[in-house]
Amino acid sequence: HSNRVMWFQDFFPPNMCPINAKANTFYGIMFDAGSTGTRIHIYTFVQKSPENLPELEGEIFESVKPGLSAYADQPEKGAETVKKLLDMAIDAVPPHLWKKTPVVLKATAGLRLLSEEKAQALLLEVKEVFEESPFLVPEDSVGIMDGSHEGILAWITVNFLTGQLSGQNQQTVGTLDLGGASTQITFLPRFEETLKETPGDFLTSFEMFNSTYKLYTHSYLGFGLKAARLATLGALNMEVVDGQMFRSSCLPKQLEAEWHFGGVKYRYGGNKEGETGFKPCYLEVLKVVKGKLHQPDEIRGSSFYAFSYYYDRAADTNLIDYEQGGVLEVRDFERKAKEVCDNMERYNSASPFLCMDLAYITALLKEGFGFRDHTLLQLTKKVNNIETSWTLGATFHLLQSLGLTY
Numbered sequence: 124h125s126n127r128v129m130w131f132q133d134f135f136p137p138n139m140c141p142i143n144a145k146a147n148t149f150y151g152i153m154f155d156a157g158s159t160g161t162r163i164h165i166y167t168f169v170q171k172s173p174e175n176l177p178e179l180e181g182e183i184f185e186s187v188k189p190g191l192s193a194y195a196d197q198p199e200k201g202a203e204t205v206k207k208l209l210d211m212a213i214d215a216v217p218p219h220l221w222k223k224t225p226v227v228l229k230a231t232a233g234l235r236l237l238s239e240e241k242a243q244a245l246l247l248e249v250k251e252v253f254e255e256s257p258f259l260v261p262e263d264s265v266g267i268m269d270g271s272h273e274g275i276l277a278w279i280t281v282n283f284l285t286g287q288l289s290g291q292n293q294q295t296v297g298t299l300d301l302g303g304a305s306t307q308i309t310f311l312p313r314f315e316e317t318l319k320e321t322p323g324d325f326l327t328s329f330e331m332f333n334s335t336y337k338l339y340t341h342s343y344l345g346f347g348l349k350a351a352r353l354a355t356l357g358a359l360n361m362e363v364v365d366g367q368m369f370r371s372s373c374l375p376k377q378l379e380a381e382w383h384f385g386g387v388k389y390r391y392g393g394n395k396e397g398e399t400g401f402k403p404c405y406l407e408v409l410k411v412v413k414g415k416l417h418q419p420d421e422i423r424g425s426s427f428y429a430f431s432y433y434y435d436r437a438a439d440t441n442l443i444d445y446e447q448g449g450v451l452e453v454r455d456f457e458r459k460a461k462e463v464c465d466n467m468e469r470y471n472s473a474s475p476f477l478c479m480d481l482a483y484i485t486a487l488l489k490e491g492f493g494f495r496d497h498t499l500l501q502l503t504k505k506v507n508n509i510e511t512s513w514t515l516g517a518t519f520h521l522l523q524s525l526g527l528t529y
């Protein structure tokens with residue numbers, strides 16, 4: 124049932140002679156058009172000797188908000204934000220390498236949720252920006268990425284950066300990505316039982332470094348943190364009437380405000396008269412996740428790398444250090460959710476959604492994926508100064524497909 128992806132089997136070919144031994148530095152530019160922002164990752168690789176694999180030397184990273192989907196009705200303005208970021212690459216990459224440096228943009232859940240027509244209009248404008256640049260523009264350089272690739276590529280990034288994809292004794296780690304509009308879970312199943320119990324479209328095989336990995340991966344569209352806010356408020360996938368009010372027990376009682384997401388304006392507020400706090404809030408977010416996600420038994424006992432909004436909310440509430448990250452148990456999110464939700468007035472200066480976000484993360488981990496209270500999560504933003512993002516895995520794929528990895 125599983126589809127076979129063999130992107131990586133030729134990456135870093137062991138015995139190849141470089142065409143030009145002096146030209147040992149090369150670059151790859153990958154844009155992440157996420158639902159909440161657009162980011163550029165400029166990777167530098169160095170081929171130190173012909174018999175060794177190219178090494179990832181560094182990354183230049185910059186981001187802008189909002190994401191492309193906020194420009195659904197002004198595609199040219201959206202492409203303008205991409206152009207600004209691309210100007211950074213002009214400065215970062217030496218001119219004589221511009222023509223050899225590929226540039227690619229992959230959009231994720233924000234564009235998946237737009238109409239085909241609006242998404243294509245945005246991508247077309249971006250393509251024009253690329254074509255006017257001095258960089259190498261491959262075919263399919265601009266598009267919407269498949270959700271399963273998003274998970275696999277992030278898994279590759281994390282396991283590559285932690286050294287699990289080379290050498291003996293590979294002990295790969297599973298990955299959890301929580302975006303604005305979608306969320307991904309990816310791991311390498313260790314038990315035959317897991318493969319049997321898993322729906323076929325949750326399994327993908329691919330080969331890399333002479334190994335075949337059969338991964339469990341799934342992207343849940345509409346289960347990102349910001350989409351979950353709308354779902355909790357009852358506003359997701361609704362024709363929102365202008366000025367319509369959505370209320371929740373996860374918000375401060377007196378709150379009334381407006382929020383723009385995906386080009387739509389929402390009004391939201393607290394339960395003025397009714398209940399507030401962790402208990403009623405948890406029941407609300409539970410409705411969003413309960414019974415909607417596949418729960419692989421195997422993950423209950425294993426630890427995972429978690430990033431993006433898992434990281435951000437843990438850092439916002441001092442569960443981890445903002446720079447260093449850290450290791451948490453699932454129940455730490457629950458403890459913090461209770462603390463914030465039952466004392467919302469004390470957290471007034473933070474985001475009014477802090478209680479809802481923490482309650483949702485708790486519900487997603489426990490009732491969605493089925494993790495245990497004491498499941499360990501390694502919260503990571505960077506490994507060896509490289510961002511933990513699917514973009515590095517995507518860049519490997521890109522360089523491989525272009526045969527640029529001599």
Ligand SMILES: Nc1nc2c(ncn2[C@@H]2O[C@H](COP(=O)(O)OP(=O)(O)O)[C@@H](O)[C@H]2O)c(=O)[nH]1
Binds near residue numbers: 430510
């Ligand atoms: N560690 C890390 N996190 C990122 C990076 N880019 C975006 N994020 C996080 O991703 C989250 C936003 O998700 P986004 O990509 O906009 O939404 P998606 O389209 O649903 O995946 C936020 O928590 C960001 O901090 C990155 O390069 N590195």
Ligand SMILES: [Ca+2]
Binds near residue numbers: 157302
């Ligand atoms: Ca993302």
